Amino acid sequence: MTDPIKLYPAKPEKVYFFATCLVDLFYPDAGMAGIQLLEREGIEVLFPQGQTCCGQPAFSSGFNDQARDVVIPQLELFPGDYPIVVPAGSCGGMMRKHYPELFAGTPWQDKAENLAARTWELTDFLLNVCHIRLEDQGEPVKVAMHTSCSARREMGVAEVGPRLLGQLGQVELVEQARPAECCGFGGTFAVRHPEISEAMVADKTEALVAAGAETVVATDCGCMMNIAGYAEKNRRPLKGQHIVSFLWERTCGHGGEGKA
Template identity: 35%
Template sequence: MSTVVSLPCTDESLFSKLIFEMNVQIFIPCFIDQLYPSVGFNMVKVLEKAGCNVSYNTNQTCCGQAGFNAGFWGESKDVCKKFLKDFSGNDYIVGPSASCVGFVKNYYEKLFENTIQQAEVEDIKKRIYEFSDFLVNVLHYTDFNASFNATATYHDSCAALRECHIKQEPRTLLKNVKGLQLVEMNDVETCCGFGGSFAVKFEPISIAMADQKITNAIETNAEYIISTDMSCLMHIDGCIKNKQVNLKVLHLADVLANF
């Protein structure tokens, strides 16, 4: 039996501005859970400030993307069935990863075509959102009174752009952060070179792509690279440390939670 941990909003003044509470289940991808848990906590903090009643199903695991991308469609399908079960219901589902959310939105229908799960897939596609997309286009909440005194540039992940159709949403949120100077880098929509197993199978190409992304970021005089995807940032950060340059990475949720 799954366990749901309720994380109620503590800022009662915000509820006076809302007609009703928005119930949200958070989806925490594998690498966020294992490597960057602070991103998940900061996402909850921001969602609560926006007036959401947040819950976390501790039974959740992977969305199935890793197995699918590696060609193990049968094994991936089993994981995806569990995901459909874990996130059944009527609540919105919000995740801090356009890559994982994009996989659910775009590839579950391929795996479950002509199966009894088709209706569940169509339902979950309507309820699952990447973090910035949900804040801007569902909640219409774009200013969290956050402060972050730094110069930063933004990295568009391939999944955000091409699978979730997110471009302006994170920028809209960041432009409302006090003290943050956002500067666009050249070739901002070009891949960083991660691509999951691509970075392992084609390491020299992957590193060269990340190096170019870092060079473009440095040319803006940015102190930080911000993105919606920690998978991209993990790859970029590894190359930053190898190059020993003065540049840091931050997830969007980490910036917005500075209030």
């Protein structure tokens, strides 16, 4: 019953990139940074233009029919036997963990399981499949890390972000209180239960500020949008950035991309 141990594939020639709708529409620079990091590792990145959304918003609201209908056409987008890399624990978790549930006993079950088994969270893939080595070229900076709950618990990558940041010589990763606690985003939760969500994001933001971080580096744009949006509205001194944008910026000298 324990989660099966992850078996990382050998570094492939090609990967599929599933951007997620949030990255596509709001944070494309984070997606581009991820693609460029992969390419720098010598991997050809395939970006299927037919991709839209992983279906999670509908699924987690209980609308499985709608979720399935959104996913079904996309099950055909990844025909080659290459890994599918996702710059979000949340959407990655949806694909890896929940597609097999959602399609169990349906004609799409095999396809869904095949896709699920090939799905990887991007930072996990960079560290544990590409064995990426990062050369820091930026100025000294203090950052905190927020690993999303799904990246942490569904994708099992809690250690990955800190290890990647640890490769950057000029980056000080500060320790926050209760790092594993949820930021309060939870997709539609933030809208259905806004007061509880606010209490959670307020605590998270204050913990990050108290830790002395200038920027919170996040695995997921959802959490980043939540935390940075709260900080901005409440004039707290904290910026948010997707971790792959941050890694790309630090190792290439390109500034400011993918910030929230």
